[in-house]
Amino acid sequence: MNEVSVAAGGPREFIAFRIGVQEFCIDIMSVREIRGWTPATALPHAPAYVRGVINLRGSVLPIVDLAERLGFPQTDASARQVIIVVQVGAQIIGLLVDAVSDILTLTTENIQPTPDVASDFVKSFVRGILAIDGRMIGVIELDGVMLSETEAAA
Amino acid sequence: MDTMAAIRETFFQECEEQLGELEVGLNAMEEGVADSETVNAVFRAVHSIKGGAGAFKLDRLVRFAHTFETSLDLIRAGQLATSPTVMRTMLRSADLLADLVKASRSDHPVDEARVDAQIAELKALSEDVKEAPTEANAGGGGADGLDFQPVLLQLDDFGETEPQAARYAIKLIPAPDLYRKGNETVRLLRELSRMGEFRVECDTRHVPMLDALDPEGAYFGWRVELTTSEDEAAIHELFEFVVDDCELEIVVDRAGPAVAPEASAPAAAEPIAPLVAAPAFVAPVAPAPAEPIEAVAAATATVVEPDKAKVEAAKPDAAASLATIRVDLERVDRLINLVGELVINQAMLSQRVLEAGLARSSSVAAGLGALEQLTREIQEGVMAIRAQPVKPLFQRMSRIVRELTDATGKIVRLRTEGEATEVDRTVIERLADPLTHMIRNAVDHGVERPEVREAAGKPAQGEVKLSAAHRSGRIVIEVSDDGAGINRQRVREIAIKKELIAPDAQLTDGEIDNLLFMPGFSTAQTVSNISGRGVGMDVVKRSIQALGGRITIASRPGHGSIFSMSLPLTLAVLDGMVVKVADQTLVVPLTAIVETLRPKAGDVHALGVNARVISDRGGFAPLIDVGQELGYRRDAADPVGSVVLVVETEVSTRCALVVDAIHDQRQVVIKSLEANYRQVPGIAAATILGDGRVALILDIDTFVARTNRSGAGQESLLAAVG
Numbered sequence: 001m002n003e004v005s006v007a008a009g010g011p012r013e014f015i016a017f018r019i020g021v022q023e024f025c026i027d028i029m030s031v032r033e034i035r036g037w038t039p040a041t042a043l044p045h046a047p048a049y050v051r052g053v054i055n056l057r058g059s060v061l062p063i064v065d066l067a068e069r070l071g072f073p074q075t076d077a078s079a080r081q082v083i084i085v086v087q088v089g090a091q092i093i094g095l096l097v098d099a100v101s102d103i104l105t106l107t108t109e110n111i112q113p114t115p116d117v118a119s120d121f122v123k124s125f126v127r128g129i130l131a132i133d134g135r136m137i138g139v140i141e142l143d144g145v146m147l148s149e150t151e152a153a154a
Numbered sequence: 155m156d157t158m159a160a161i162r163e164t165f166f167q168e169c170e171e172q173l174g175e176l177e178v179g180l181n182a183m184e185e186g187v188a189d190s191e192t193v194n195a196v197f198r199a200v201h202s203i204k205g206g207a208g209a210f211k212l213d214r215l216v217r218f219a220h221t222f223e224t225s226l227d228l229i230r231a232g233q234l235a236t237s238p239t240v241m242r243t244m245l246r247s248a249d250l251l252a253d254l255v256k257a258s259r260s261d262h263p264v265d266e267a268r269v270d271a272q273i274a275e276l277k278a279l280s281e282d283v284k285e286a287p288t289e290a291n292a293g294g295g296g297a298d299g300l301d302f303q304p305v306l307l308q309l310d311d312f313g314e315t316e317p318q319a320a321r322y323a324i325k326l327i328p329a330p331d332l333y334r335k336g337n338e339t340v341r342l343l344r345e346l347s348r349m350g351e352f353r354v355e356c357d358t359r360h361v362p363m364l365d366a367l368d369p370e371g372a373y374f375g376w377r378v379e380l381t382t383s384e385d386e387a388a389i390h391e392l393f394e395f396v397v398d399d400c401e402l403e404i405v406v407d408r409a410g411p412a413v414a415p416e417a418s419a420p421a422a423a424e425p426i427a428p429l430v431a432a433p434a435f436v437a438p439v440a441p442a443p444a445e446p447i448e449a450v451a452a453a454t455a456t457v458v459e460p461d462k463a464k465v466e467a468a469k470p471d472a473a474a475s476l477a478t479i480r481v482d483l484e485r486v487d488r489l490i491n492l493v494g495e496l497v498i499n500q501a502m503l504s505q506r507v508l509e510a511g512l513a514r515s516s517s518v519a520a521g522l523g524a525l526e527q528l529t530r531e532i533q534e535g536v537m538a539i540r541a542q543p544v545k546p547l548f549q550r551m552s553r554i555v556r557e558l559t560d561a562t563g564k565i566v567r568l569r570t571e572g573e574a575t576e577v578d579r580t581v582i583e584r585l586a587d588p589l590t591h592m593i594r595n596a597v598d599h600g601v602e603r604p605e606v607r608e609a610a611g612k613p614a615q616g617e618v619k620l621s622a623a624h625r626s627g628r629i630v631i632e633v634s635d636d637g638a639g640i641n642r643q644r645v646r647e648i649a650i651k652k653e654l655i656a657p658d659a660q661l662t663d664g665e666i667d668n669l670l671f672m673p674g675f676s677t678a679q680t681v682s683n684i685s686g687r688g689v690g691m692d693v694v695k696r697s698i699q700a701l702g703g704r705i706t707i708a709s710r711p712g713h714g715s716i717f718s719m720s721l722p723l724t725l726a727v728l729d730g731m732v733v734k735v736a737d738q739t740l741v742v743p744l745t746a747i748v749e750t751l752r753p754k755a756g757d758v759h760a761l762g763v764n765a766r767v768i769s770d771r772g773g774f775a776p777l778i779d780v781g782q783e784l785g786y787r788r789d790a791a792d793p794v795g796s797v798v799l800v801v802e803t804e805v806s807t808r809c810a811l812v813v814d815a816i817h818d819q820r821q822v823v824i825k826s827l828e829a830n831y832r833q834v835p836g837i838a839a840a841t842i843l844g845d846g847r848v849a850l851i852l853d854i855d856t857f858v859a860r861t862n863r864s865g866a867g868q869e870s871l872l873a874a875v876g
Contacts, residue, residue, distance in 0.1 A: 041848040042738060044784035045835055053831065053840060053848045058495030060840045060848055062831040091830045 016102040019067045024138045032085040063094040088142045165206045169255045172199040184241040197226045212258045222247045225276045325403040327375040332399035350382030493536045494823040500529045501844045541576035544622045551593050558597040571621035577629045578724035588697040592633045600635035634716040640709040642666045667707045671695045732818040736786035739849040746854040748800045768810045775808040803858045
C-alpha cells in the first residue's frame with residue numbers, strides 16, 4: 001500500500017470523502033465497494049474507533065470510524081453515512097465516513113508533504129495534502145488505520 | 155525439482171493406501187477369513203512400496219520391505235502357515251513398515267535396532283521353512299528345447315559400465331505362474347541392466363498366432379549378456395522370487411578378473427544383502443502350460459506385456475471401483491464457505507418475504523420454498539465432498555491395540571463396525587487423540603488379564619469394540635469392552651480421597667461413573683506409561699466438547715463398559731443457543747450448557763462487594779453477567795428475572811451466566827473473526843443470523859477464565875466500547 005508515497009508516475013485516481021468539514025482521500029485501487037451504513041454488532045474489548053462488525057455478503061467485516069481514528073469526535077452513524085470497503089493487506093475493513101465527495105485524477109506531483117503543524121499522530125495516517133480548486137484534501141495511507149494485535153492489547 | 159517433489163508426494167500418498175490395504179489384508183488373514191486374493195493383495199502392497207521406495211533410493215525402506223515381502227511370499231506359497239505367532243510378526247512388520255514410510259517422508263531418523271530386530275524375526279520365520287532347499291534352476295526341464303531367434307534390444311540407457319568384471323550369460327524363460335504371482339520380467343531385466351554392461355535378446359519364436367494365444371500365457375524368453383562386478387549370488391538374488399516359476403540359467407564366462415572385485419560387491423549390494431542367505435524355496439510346481447483365467451482384458455495388450463493384463467485380471471474389484479479425483483482441499487473449503495453464505499442469504503430472503511406480509515400460498519413463497527429445498531440439498535452435497543469414512547482412523551486404533559497387547563500381556567481383539575461411516579475430515583483429524591486415549595483406557599483398565607477372565611468364566615481373549623454410526627444428523631462413536639466394568643466402589647473411594655466429592659455424598663451409579671471425567675481423576679493404581687499420564691478422561695471429555703460433542707458412559711460390573719461419543723458431522727456449523735444480552739444477540743455453544751434456570755430471590759447470594767453466587771445442586775456457582783463482562787452495560791442485571799445458563803468450563807468448574815432472554819436454539823454457520831479483524835478474548839467466532847446481522851459466538855472457556863482474572867477490569871472495557 002505504498003503507492004501514495006512511491007512516485008509511480010502517470011495519473012492515478014483517488015476517492016475523496018468528507019469527515020465533518022474536512023476532506024480526505026484514499027487510493028481508488030484499495031477501494032472494493034461503497035455501501036450505506038448498517039447497524040454494526042459491537043465487539044467487546046475493541047478499541048473505541050472499531051464500531052463493530054457487519055455482514056458483508058457472508059464475511060464478517062469490521063467497521064472503523066475514521067473520524068474517531070483521526071481524533072475527531074465520534075461519527076453519529078445513521079443511514080446518511082457511508083462505509084467505504086477497503087482492502088488493507090490481506091484484510092478487508094469498512095471505513096465509516098460522512099460522505100463520498102469526489103473522484104480525483106492526480107499525478108504524484110500534486111501531492112505535497114504534510115506540513116509540520118500536524119502532530120505525529122495525524123502524520124502517521126496523512127501522508128500528504130492536495131490543493132485543488134482552493135480545497136485542501138489529506139491523502140490517507142491505510143496501513144496504519146487498523147492497529148496490530150500487539151498494539152491493541154496494550 | 156518441483157515435479158520430483160510432487161511425484162514423491164504422490165508416492166507417499168499411494169504408500170498410505172497400500173499400507174491401509176496391507177493392514178486390512180493382514181487382519182483378515184489373522185482372522186482366517188482370507189482367500190488367496192487377499193494374500194496376493196497383501197503381497198502386492200508391500201511389493202509396490204518396495205518398488206516405489208527403490209525409485210526414490212530409500213534404501214532402508216527397500217531393505218525392510220524386501221525382507222517382509224520374502225516372508226509374505228512364503229505365506230503366499232503356502233509354505234508358512236498363518237499361525238497367530240506368524241501373523242503377529244506380520245502385523246508388527248506392517249507397523250514398522252508404516253513407520254519407515256513416515257520416517258522417509260519426513261526424513262526423520264529411524265530406530266535401526268528396531269528394524270534389525272524385526273528383520274531378524276522375519277528371517278527366523280523364513281529359516282524354518284527353507285529346510286529343503288532346491289537347485290536354483292529346478293523345474294527347468296519343460297522348456298529345455300527352446301531355441302532362440304534373437305531380437306536385439308539395446309537398453310543403453312540403463313547400462314553402467316563396470317571396469318573389471320565377469321561376464322555372465324543368463325537365460326530366462328518365464329512360466330505363466332511368474333506373471334500370475336505379480337512379478338514382471340521387465341523389472342528383472344531393468345535390475346540386471348543396473349548391475350553392469352548389459353545386452354538383452356528377446357526370443358519371440360514361441361509366440362503363437364493370435365487365435366491360439368492365451369492372454370494369460372507366457373511365450374517370451376530372454377537371453378542376457380551381463381558384464382558386472384557383482385558376484386553371482388547377487389544375480390541369483392535378483393531372481394530369488396521367480397526362480398520357481400521360470401527356467402533360469404546363469405553361466406559365468408570369466409573373461410576378466412571376476413573374483414577380484416568380490417570385496418567391493420557386498421558394499422554395492424548392501425541394501426538387500428541380508429537376503430542372500432535365503433536363496434531358494436521349495437518348488438512344488440513345475441512351469442505348467444498356461445491355464446486360462448476368466449475375464450481377461452484386451453488381448454492385444456497382453457501380447458506385448460502379459461504381466462500387465464495379469465495384474466488387471468488379478469484384482470477385478472479395483473477396476474470396478476469408482477473413479478475418483480484428487481482435489482485441493484482449499485477449493486473444497488471455499489465452496490463450502492460459499493454455500494454457507496448461500497444458505498444465510500436464502501434464510502434472510504425468506505424472512506424478508508415473511509416480513510413483507512406475503513401470503514404463504516403466494517407464488518413467491520412457493521418459489522422460496524423450492525429454493526430452500528435446493529440450497530439445503532446443495533449444502534448437504536457440498537459437505538459430503540469433505541466427508542471421509544472413519545476407516546483410516548479405526549485402522550490406526552487396531553495398531554494401538556496390538557501394541558498394547560504386547561505391552562500388557564493381555565489378549566485383546568479389536569472389532570470395528572461401521573467403518574464406512576462418513577464424517578467431515580476436520581472432525582476426523584481432531585478425533586484421533588481422544589479416541590486413542592479411550593482405546594488405551596479400554597485395554598489398560600477395562601479388559602482384565604487372561605487368568606482373571608478365565609476365572610470369571612469369560613474367554614481369555616478380551617474384546618474391544620469400536621463402532622461408528624450416523625444417528626439423527628450426528629455421528630455416534632462407541633468404544634466398548636467386555637471387561638470388568640467400572641469398579642464403582644473404588645471410583646468412589648478415590649474421589650473421596652482426592653476430595654472430588656464429600657465423604658457422605660449420595661451418588662447414583664451414573665453419577666459415580668461420571669466421576670471418571672473429573673479433572674485429576676485417574677483410577678490406575680500404578681501410573682503406567684500406557685494410560686494415566688496425569689491426563690485422564692477429563693482431557694478426552696474436553697476435546698470432545700471442543701468438537702461440539704458429548705460423551706457418555708455406561709457400565710455393567712463384570713460385563714464391561716461403553717463410552718459413547720456423539721459428534722457433529724462438521725465443524726462448519728455449531729448448535730447454539732441464541733440469547734439476548736443488553737440488546738445484543740449472542741450465541742452460546744449448546745455443548746457447554748448444562749442447564750438453564752430462572753433464579754428465585756433466595757437462590758442468589760452476595761459474596762463480597764461485587765461477586766454473587768447462585769446455589770446450584772448443592773454447590774455454589776459464581777454468577778457472571780455476560781452483558782457487563784462484555785462491556786454492553788455498566789451495571790449487572792438483576793439475576794432474578796433474568797435467565798441463567800449454567801455452563802461447564804474446561805476446568806470443569808460450573809459457572810452461571812446471566813443473560814436477558816433465550817431466543818432460539820439453532821444451528822449456526824461459523825464465521826471467522828480473525829480473517830478481517832483479530833481474535834477477541836471470550837469470543838470464539840461470529841455467525842450471521844437470519845436477519846442478516848452478525849452475532850458473536852461466546853467462547854465459554856476463555857470467557858470465564860477472563861472473568862476470573864480481571865474481576866475489576868470492566869471499567870476499561872466499558873470505556874472502549876462506548
